[in-house]
Amino acid sequence: MNKKDAIIKIEHVYKYFGQFLALEDINLDVFKQEKIVIIGPSGSGKSTLLRTINQLEKVTSGKIIVDGVDVTEPGVDLNKIRTSLGMVFQSFNLFPHKTVLENLTLAPIKLKKLSKEEAEEIALNLLDKVGIKDKANNYPKQLSGGQQQRVAIARALAMNPKIMLFDEPTSALDPEMIGEVLDVMKDLAKEGMTMVVVSHEMGFAREVADRVVFMDSGKIVEVGTPEHFFKNPIHPRTKQFLSQIL
């Protein structure tokens, strides 16, 4: 993979919350079809970095180029860019007043102007793929956490995004439900989706990640293949962190 294939280019990004420096000189290229897993201690800036990619968080300085468009440029059509950037949250954030099916069809109908029938066909296929077609007419509250998160993934996929962002998608789940969500993500990875995943599921990282990014105190400390991280991490902070979570 060469530099030209970078679908996300993060260049010298700084982010302040008031006086607090949450991201410090972040540089990272994500290539087409690449799977990046971001790890790091709590408060290290993982969510903040992920959220700057779709500009749920504005940067203080620096550039982020997504699919050829600088999203940090003022006046850029963020809503349009966001349709090609799916995001999955730790707390699912399904729309509780809509059925599962409606959760999936709302954005395609309103934003892509699909007909109800077209949108529902796509939605049902996606629900089938994530294994909860039979819950299409239920409300989110009636589903388990694992099922809700799979719906949330399907909802993001319904917009046919080029890139998927995941912010600790399994850390709000009971242990027995983590597997079903990771399986859906692994399938997605096999299909060639570009994925940026904040997660401490090291089994998933080992199996799926092309590169692992370790963050600490707002900085990227170390980047490498999963093997590199498991066999010979260089930085002492990385070693310390990995020894805690492994």
Place this chain on the structure above:
Amino acid sequence: MDEKKTPEVKIEVTDGAAIPIEKDEGLFTAWRIAFFGSIGIIIALCVFKPDPYLEILKFVPDGVVVTFEVTIISIVLSFFVGLLTGLGRISKNRAINLIASTYVEVIRGIPLLVQLFYIYYAVGSFTRIPPFFAAILAMTICYGAYMGEVFRAGIESIDKGQTEAAMSLGFNKRQTMLYVILPQAMRTILPPVGNEFIALLKDTSLVSIIAVADLLRRGREYATSTFHYFETFTMIALIYLVITLLLSKCVSYMEKRLTPYE
């Protein structure tokens, strides 16, 4: 883990009639005693002492209609004023925010009766406003501000993850508000709005002072021409009570139907 789940927010009931609580179910609830008691008394009075009670009952229906007209028109208008005010109160635009907030502060600080006088007599000294319109204008301006606070609280009670999920799908702010936030906020908002409805209905009695022929005004007309003050105002009070109790029953029914998303 930085995301905290905000607890379900329940907007506090500050005015209006007591909304019946599920728990005090049984044959003798406060609501039943008050409701059937007042209907019983009205019937008894009309049967055993038709002069003047039945006469009063025949004299006031016009007033009940006017009271309902003022109530319903004002509630619909103040609903929309409230929605706009609530959106203004949470707006990031400094000017809009300041206008909405100042409106709420000013209106909440002036008694409704004074507002009514102000519109009818003070503003009316420049340009004549028919009493009916002055009444609706005053009620709308006043309750629009109250309702604005209900809307603001309702919108703010929705988890910010909902906004983020909608924005991440590509919805703009307006679409997010329309398709995701407001439909959910309505559920929190409807019970207190129902409650404002009851409060507003009672407050419409104030408009009788500016010559709007509502229920109370009709009562006063009857009383001053017949000198049956005690009988007339007993009937008026009972009729207001019956209407208010009926409405509060509707509100509690609505509240019960609205809670779950299933």
